[in-house]
Amino acid sequence: MEVRNTFYTLVETVCRDLYIQSLKEIPPDVVAALERSAKNETTEVARRIFAHYLRSIDLGRKENMIVCQDTGIPIYWVEIGGELRLDGSQLTAAIIRGTERATREHPLRSSIVSPLGRQNRQTNSGQRIPIIHYDFTPNSNVLDILFMPKGSGSENMSFMQMLLPADGLNGIKKFVLEKTIGAGAKPCPPMVVGVGIGGSSDLCMTLAKKATTRSIGSKNLDSELAALEEELCAAINESGIGPQGLGGATTALAVHVESAWTHITCNPVAVNIQCWRAERRRARISPDEQVVVGF
Amino acid sequence: MPEYRFKTPLLEEDIRQLKVGDAVLLDGVVFGVRDGNLMRIFDKNTPPPCDWRGAALLHSAPNVRKLGPGKYEPVSVGTTTSMRMDRFTEGLLRDYGVRALLGKGGLSERSAELMRQYGAVYLSVTGGAAAMETLQIEEIEKVFWEDLMPECIWQIRFKGFGPLTVGIDTHGSNLQCEVQQRAQRKTVEILKKMGID
Numbered sequence: 001m002e003v004r005n006t007f008y009t010l011v012e013t014v015c016r017d018l019y020i021q022s023l024k025e026i027p028p029d030v031v032a033a034l035e036r037s038a039k040n041e042t043t044e045v046a047r048r049i050f051a052h053y054l055r056s057i058d059l060g061r062k063e064n065m066i067v068c069q070d071t072g073i074p075i076y077w078v079e080i081g082g083e084l085r086l087d088g089s090q091l092t093a094a095i096i097r098g099t100e101r102a103t104r105e106h107p108l109r110s111s112i113v114s115p116l117g118r119q120n121r122q123t124n125s126g127q128r129i130p131i132i133h134y135d136f137t138p139n140s141n142v143l144d145i146l147f148m149p150k151g152s153g154s155e156n157m158s159f160m161q162m163l164l165p166a167d168g169l170n171g172i173k174k175f176v177l178e179k180t181i182g183a184g185a186k187p188c189p190p191m192v193v194g195v196g197i198g199g200s201s202d203l204c205m206t207l208a209k210k211a212t213t214r215s216i217g218s219k220n221l222d223s224e225l226a227a228l229e230e231e232l233c234a235a236i237n238e239s240g241i242g243p244q245g246l247g248g249a250t251t252a253l254a255v256h257v258e259s260a261w262t263h264i265t266c267n268p269v270a271v272n273i274q275c276w277r278a279e280r281r282r283a284r285i286s287p288d289e290q291v292v293v294g295f
Numbered sequence: 296m297p298e299y300r301f302k303t304p305l306l307e308e309d310i311r312q313l314k315v316g317d318a319v320l321l322d323g324v325v326f327g328v329r330d331g332n333l334m335r336i337f338d339k340n341t342p343p344p345c346d347w348r349g350a351a352l353l354h355s356a357p358n359v360r361k362l363g364p365g366k367y368e369p370v371s372v373g374t375t376t377s378m379r380m381d382r383f384t385e386g387l388l389r390d391y392g393v394r395a396l397l398g399k400g401g402l403s404e405r406s407a408e409l410m411r412q413y414g415a416v417y418l419s420v421t422g423g424a425a426a427m428e429t430l431q432i433e434e435i436e437k438v439f440w441e442d443l444m445p446e447c448i449w450q451i452r453f454k455g456f457g458p459l460t461v462g463i464d465t466h467g468s469n470l471q472c473e474v475q476q477r478a479q480r481k482t483v484e485i486l487k488k489m490g491i492d
Contacts, residue, residue, distance in 0.1 A: 053421070053423070056427045066426065067425065068426075069357065069373030170490070173486075188422045275423055276423060
């Protein structure tokens with residue numbers, strides 16, 4: 001199904017709104033997980049921090065405020081229905097324009113700089129930014145866009161290693177636990193931990209990041225990986241790091257694992273972390289230009 | 296745990312009674328600082344253009360809207376990771392008489408030792424909860440070194456900022472550091488229990 005020219009303008013405004021609203025409205029599954037965790041805490045300090053989290057979430061929704069000042073690195077995961085006929089380059093341009101309009105029109109802090117000169121265009125865009133991942137869905141005629149404003153406190157706590165095949169699953173578990181617990185207060189716990197297993201080094205980290213976008217409570221369809229998610233989450237929570245690293249029962253809200261097949265000599269593992277807000281927001285655009293927004 | 300409420304500038308005897316885990320509310324001026332302006336002070340030997348005796352300094356990440364020349368209103372003012380600014384603790388306490396550093400994630404054991412020596416505390420702000428923090432601001436009174444935007448020195452007046460959690464006290468305790476050290480030891484136990492050496 002061929003889209004009209006107005007489709008790209010729509011994508012632009014949808015992307016602008018996804019960016020702004022993702023900073024103001026925390027996903028309901030994340031809020032529910034924080035509420036459950038708050039009830040589990042026994043110390044006054046941990047309960048105090050959870051109260052601050054929930055209060056800020058409330059202000060975001062009711063007072064139309066940005067919950068955290070970090071506007072993050074803008075990342076889009078785009079799934080194009082196989083039956084949709086569109087111009088990919090125009091689609092990319094629309095996503096970039098939407099990102100820049102969000103920054104200018106709200107206004108949002110521009111957190112994006114050149115890597116060496118640290119030059120800031122004040123647009124939250126630049127070379128290869130926003131980051132856009134494309135995928136394709138068979139037998140579908142809709143465009144799905146999942147947006148995340150990836151905060152830097154947690155992004156700076158990213159880890160990847162090419163383990164040996166002989167290191168096996170135990171090597172993977174050890175790596176994940178040492179890195180996530182070692183991150184301590186820095187990623188603003190309790191965190192959502194994304195783990196990538198397999199692939200090449202770059203795919204492995206992409207899988208880890210994609211895993212953080214899954215809703216809390218979701219499980220990997222592979223029962224072995226679903227069991228691994230549970231085991232790792234329980235182990236991280238035994239560390240006692242707690243909210244803001246001040247001590248407590250909840251250090252991870254969830255661990256999500258995503259995997260790909262790999263090379264016979266490789267055993268790659270990657271960890272990517274989302275802070276306690278785990279912001280994400282999605283939109284589904286149909287060819288008749290209807291938009292449905294969700295998380 | 297006790298809850299305290301102080302007005303800035305802070306008094307040494309007030310600060311010395313605090314213990315890690317205590318809750319503190321602050322009223323009055325808090326100065327927003329971060330990498331860029333602290334590097335100018337200490338690496339370029341340029342003294343700060345304000346009196347920091349008894350001051351509370353916040354490791355700040357402001358998101359502001361310009362109203363006019365030198366005048367800004369907060370859009371979202373939050374707190375950034377303190378550890379990046381760890382090496383400036385000594386100069387701030389010794390040369391400028393700062394009494395409280397505010398930030399997220401904690402500071403090193405070295406900073407805790409300096410705080411014991413000079414009579415200062417680290418107050419942990421709840422990271423990522425900028426919406427709450429922003430509403431506790433009465434006014435951004437002044438901005439110094441605007442050429443460093445957004446890494447200027449922000450003179451912000453708060454009403455009831457917090458409750459903040461005492462992370463480092465003047466008695467040698469460093470809460471976030473102790474939690475982290477316990478977690479590292481625990482990791483060895485957890486791995487052993489999982490049958491991994």
